[in-house]
Amino acid sequence: MDAIEEEILKRARDGSIDCHTAIGIAKKCGVHPRLVGEKLDRMGIKIHNCQLGCFQ
Numbered sequence: 001m002d003a004i005e006e007e008i009l010k011r012a013r014d015g016s017i018d019c020h021t022a023i024g025i026a027k028k029c030g031v032h033p034r035l036v037g038e039k040l041d042r043m044g045i046k047i048h049n050c051q052l053g054c055f056q
Contacts, residue, residue, distance in 0.1 A: 004029050004039050012045050019050040 001009075007025045011017055017040065026033040040047060 004031065004036060005043065008036070008039060008043060008045060015044065016046040016048050018048055022047060 004025060007028060008017065008022075011021050011025065022036050022040065023033050026036045029036075037047065
């Protein structure tokens, strides 16, 4: 498990995570939000309250 996945698991609740938190994970890990979105998809975790349309 990599650092991004660890951050996701720390913050996800009931199989979802909000957009603001996902963007924060991307900033903390120094990656583009799209990479976080791809990992969320693979982990089966949904994004809610998307602010900018970064996550599909």
